[in-house]
Every structure is written in structure tokens, then in C-alpha cells.
Amino acid sequence: MRLPGTRYQEQGWEQVRKLLGQCSLAALARIGPARLLAPGAASLDDYVEAMAPALQAHGGRAALPGNSYGDTVLALAQGLLAELAARPADWDALCAAVAGEVARMGAFWDLPGGEAQLRKKFNDLYAVLRDKVDSDNYQAACGRPCSPNRIYAYRMLDTARAEVARLFAAWREHREQVGAILGRAVDAEPIEARMLRGAGDCRPEWILRWSASLERFGGAPGPLHTRSKRFASLKDSPDKIGAMLREIGEYEALSANADRDWRQDAHDAGAWLDDYWRVLGESQAHATPGPDRILEARQDELDLAAGLLEEDAGPEAAEPPPAPLDEALARQLCLSPRYLEMAAAAQARGSWALRVMEGDSLPVRLAVYLKLLGPVDDSYPGEWLVPATGELPTMAQLALLDGISLPTLRKRRDAAIASLRAAAGVQEEIR
Structure with a gap:
């Protein structure tokens, strides 16, 4: 969702939330969770100081796009951390909530599941804070009153x-x-x-x-x-x-038009460069090649004969990007027409699992992750998730994306899982 002045209301928020939750646990491991039992500026300063290097250390998720305005997940997380430093009342409310749990359960962070409970406290803190920040920015952009609610x-x-x-x-x-x-x-x-x-x-x-x-x-x-x-x-x-x-709809249309204008400029520039290189190539094709070009052409022939060019490029470089989804299918699945392209680009290149499943389609790979890890996992890139649910597509949706029946998808998924287990030396029946 886009609204004037807001930055935290789009799908990238899920990655911002996860990054802040993970880094909060890392920061507390450094300063000690008991520091939360002392509300005030001193404990807040300690937390902010410990959070800064923790945020910088998370390169993968931090570099993901956080919204459609160009802000990264890291930039949005750092912005909320700075807002928290300027709003000590929110920190005191968090400390009071933690103190209430300690009075009821003791040092709950040492109990089974305690870390997850502690991370939820910080998730709630930042969820409230993001709406306060965006409501303030909305008021500044529109000149109209707007509460976090x-x-x-x-x-x-x-x-x-x-x-x-x-x-x-x-x-x-x-x-x-x-x-x-x-x-x-x-x-x-x-x-x-x-x-x-x-x-x-x-x-x-x-x-x-x-x-x-x-x-x-x-x-x-x-x-x-x-x-x-x-x-x-x-x-x-x-x-x-x-x-x-x-x-919401009017600002959606306004901001989408701005995006299309920018993309049109990029397309025009790309088309001009394509024409330039085409004309240059045609002129060179009709010219007498010099000795360097003759040697390069001969070396290319030798490389192709030996299969070296394909080896250098690697299977990932040779793999064409997936075609855009049909508009009707994209609407039916509530996905972007470029979902397959963006999801493929977000894969962990060079990973062991991707090498084993190299011959499988992207929907089959996602079906494997859905079976083994479930619909939600902190390791999933945001580009894999369905915006409406924040989860991986269901098996039925993946079958439609792959253009195959659901039973066929299950067979291919189970075969891919068997290949992974065989490659790992694990002999186990697929349930």
C-alpha cells in the first residue's frame, strides 16, 4: 500500500521486521536481556549502540528492496532505530512489558521459546513505531491530521x-x-x-x-x-x-504513473543503445577485419569447439529469465506479472540446493521449500512470497505457475527432494 509520505506500508516491511527482530536478539546477547529491566535513556543508548553494528552485519536481507521508492531494508531499519532513539516513551513501554513478563515468569528469555517471545516484544514495538512515523510523515505531506490508528x-x-x-x-x-x-x-x-x-x-x-x-x-x-x-x-x-x-487508489495510480514515466525513459535509452550497437555491428560486418579481429574470431571458434565458452558462462548465466505471467493468471493468483522473474533473481546463486535442482523449474523448487520448511521461514526472500499472505504460494498456485497439474507437481517435488537427500547421503522415505 502506498500513501503520501509513508515508507513502511509496503510488502518490504516483512523483511524490515525480521531484520530488526534478529538484530535485536544479537544486540541483547551483547548487552544482556536484563538491561531491559532498567528503562530510561541509558539502557536505550546501550541498545541503539549495540544495534548499529548488528544491522550492518546482515548483508543479504539488509540489501533487499524495502519499498517501491528505492529504500533498502537496511535503510528503513536504520530509520526506525533512529526514530526509537528520539522517542524514549516507546522504549519505556517495551521495558514495562518485559518487566511484566519477568514478574509473571521470571527470566523468560532463558526458558524454551524465550528468544521467540523476546523477539515478538521487539516486533510489537517496531510495528507500533512504524505507524507513528508514517502517520507523522503523512500529515507533513498532506497537511491533514492522521493518527497511527x-x-x-x-x-x-x-x-x-x-x-x-x-x-x-x-x-x-x-x-x-x-x-x-x-x-x-x-x-x-x-x-x-x-x-x-x-x-x-x-x-x-x-x-x-x-x-x-x-x-x-x-x-x-x-x-x-x-x-x-x-x-x-x-x-x-x-x-x-x-x-x-x-x-489509496488515487495515490496508487499517481505513483504508478511516475514509475512508468521513469521506466519509459529507461526503455527509450535502451532502445537507442540497441540501435547504436546494431548500426555499429552492421558497419563492422561490411568492413575488412583487421588482424586482431581475425585472431579473436579464430579463438572464438576454437573455444566454441572445446565447449569452453559454455563452461565459463555456467548454467545460471545461460538460463533465460522466465517469461512474464499472463495478466489474467497474475490477477487470479494475486501476483505481479514479473513474479517468476523476480523470484528467480532472488535465488541464492551457487547454493548447493540450487545446483542439485538445476534441472527443475522454479515452481518445483519452491514446492520443495514449501514441503521441507513450510510456508513461512526467515530465510525466504521477499520476492518469493505472496503479497496478500506473506507466505510462499500454495501447491495449487505453484501448479498454475508451472502450467502443470497438481499431481504432476507433487511427483516432481518428491523427485527433487529425493535428489537432494541422495546428494546429501540421506536415505529417508518421503512422507
């Missing part, structure tokens, strides 16, 4: 809109729920599935009915139908919901 409401509505779009695209599998959202029986593809292209196209009554349908189809009340007061001002206010969705 309102930023949270924007994000909920954007997530709800994406979920409605996903249900519309998969209307056959969710026929009854789509009917409940539209307020009519659905016997064919609803025209609304083609109309819903952005946040501004989503009708407020769809959001309200979607939230009302969750208890029946999802097992828990929707965000607008709980007892929570967080969305109290929206529960009976479709006009407010519509205005907020339009604002």
Missing part, C-alpha cells in the same frame, strides 16, 4: 480489498462467499472481477459484506465485526470506507 485502518482496508480481489478471481472455488459479498447468487464469472483493478475500484459495501462473511467462511469475525474499538468509526460508515479506498 488511521494508518492501521488504511492498511486493513487495502488488505481487505486485495482479499476481495483474490476471492473474485477464484470465484468458482469461493462461489458462496463471493455471492455473499456481492449480495446475489453467482452462477458465472462476475463482471466485478474484471472491474476490480485497484483500491479505488472496490466498493465499500463489498468490504463490509466481506468482513461479515468471515465468521461463516473463515471461522472468525471479520475486522469490522469484532468488539474491537480500533475500527469503530468505520463499522457503520461506508462513506468513510469509500473515501479511504479512493485515496
Whole structure:
């Protein structure tokens, strides 16, 4: 989700959150978790000082794109750390929460699962802080009042809109729920599935009915139908919901146009260079080659005959980038048309697993990780995850991405796992 002045509301936040959580544990290992029991400027300074080198040490995740404005995960994490240093009240609130757990359980960080509990405390701290920072920046950009709770409401509505779009695209599998959202029986593809292209196209009554349908189809009340007061001002206010969705959609369109203009400039420059090299190549092809060019051409022939050029390039360099997804398929899966290309580029090049699965398609490799590590793991690049869920695609989605049936995908996944285990010298039945 994009809003004026905000930097932390896009999918890259998941990587920022993970980086801050990991580095917080590293910082506490240096200064000692008991330091959290002494709220105040001194303990905050110790934490910030220990966090700086910990953030710099995480090169892989830190270098990932954090948002569509060009900020890296590291830059966004460092920005939040600086904001925390300037907001001691948030640090004191964290220390109070930790002290409450210690009073109830003792030094819980030494118990099984204690580190995860401690990391969650910091995740909660930074989640609250990001909305405070973005609400301040939104007010500065727009000149309108905006609370952190309102930023949270924007994000909920954007997530709800994406979920409605996903249900519309998969209307056959969710026929009854789509009917409940539209307020009519659905016997064919609803025209609304083609109309819903952005946040501004989503009708407020769809959001309200979607939230009302969750208890029946999802097992828990929707965000607008709980007892929570967080969305109290929206529960009976479709006009407010519509205005907020339009604002998200309008800024989405505005910022996307800016991106396309920039990309068009890059495309024009690339096309000019292509023409330049084509004309230069044609002129050289009709000219008499000099002795250096004759020797180079002869060496190229010898290298090709010996297979050296292919060996130097390596299988990864020779592998063409995946083709963009069909627009209809991308909408159905709630993925970018460039998902396969970006996910392939985010693979750990040269890794042992990638070398073993060199002959397998990217969806098959992701199916292997889904089976062995589960849908969520801190080692997954953000480019592999589905924006709406923050998880790897499901097996059904991966089968569609690979253009094969689900049973075929399972067979290829199990064969790839068997190859990995054989390469590692592990003989174990695939369950």
C-alpha cells in the first residue's frame, strides 16, 4: 500500500521486521536481556549502540528492496532505530512489558521459546513505531491530521480489498462467499472481477459484506465485526470506507504513473543503445577485419569447439529469465506479472540446493521449500512470497505457475527432494 509520505506500508516491511527482530536478539546477547529491566535513556543508548553494528552485519536481507521508492531494508531499519532513539516513551513501554513478563515468569528469555517471545516484544514495538512515523510523515505531506490508528485502518482496508480481489478471481472455488459479498447468487464469472483493478475500484459495501462473511467462511469475525474499538468509526460508515479506498487508489495510480514515466525513459535509452550497437555491428560486418579481429574470431571458434565458452558462462548465466505471467493468471493468483522473474533473481546463486535442482523449474523448487520448511521461514526472500499472505504460494498456485497439474507437481517435488537427500547421503522415505 502506498500513501503520501509513508515508507513502511509496503510488502518490504516483512523483511524490515525480521531484520530488526534478529538484530535485536544479537544486540541483547551483547548487552544482556536484563538491561531491559532498567528503562530510561541509558539502557536505550546501550541498545541503539549495540544495534548499529548488528544491522550492518546482515548483508543479504539488509540489501533487499524495502519499498517501491528505492529504500533498502537496511535503510528503513536504520530509520526506525533512529526514530526509537528520539522517542524514549516507546522504549519505556517495551521495558514495562518485559518487566511484566519477568514478574509473571521470571527470566523468560532463558526458558524454551524465550528468544521467540523476546523477539515478538521487539516486533510489537517496531510495528507500533512504524505507524507513528508514517502517520507523522503523512500529515507533513498532506497537511491533514492522521493518527497511527488511521494508518492501521488504511492498511486493513487495502488488505481487505486485495482479499476481495483474490476471492473474485477464484470465484468458482469461493462461489458462496463471493455471492455473499456481492449480495446475489453467482452462477458465472462476475463482471466485478474484471472491474476490480485497484483500491479505488472496490466498493465499500463489498468490504463490509466481506468482513461479515468471515465468521461463516473463515471461522472468525471479520475486522469490522469484532468488539474491537480500533475500527469503530468505520463499522457503520461506508462513506468513510469509500473515501479511504479512493485515496489509496488515487495515490496508487499517481505513483504508478511516475514509475512508468521513469521506466519509459529507461526503455527509450535502451532502445537507442540497441540501435547504436546494431548500426555499429552492421558497419563492422561490411568492413575488412583487421588482424586482431581475425585472431579473436579464430579463438572464438576454437573455444566454441572445446565447449569452453559454455563452461565459463555456467548454467545460471545461460538460463533465460522466465517469461512474464499472463495478466489474467497474475490477477487470479494475486501476483505481479514479473513474479517468476523476480523470484528467480532472488535465488541464492551457487547454493548447493540450487545446483542439485538445476534441472527443475522454479515452481518445483519452491514446492520443495514449501514441503521441507513450510510456508513461512526467515530465510525466504521477499520476492518469493505472496503479497496478500506473506507466505510462499500454495501447491495449487505453484501448479498454475508451472502450467502443470497438481499431481504432476507433487511427483516432481518428491523427485527433487529425493535428489537432494541422495546428494546429501540421506536415505529417508518421503512422507
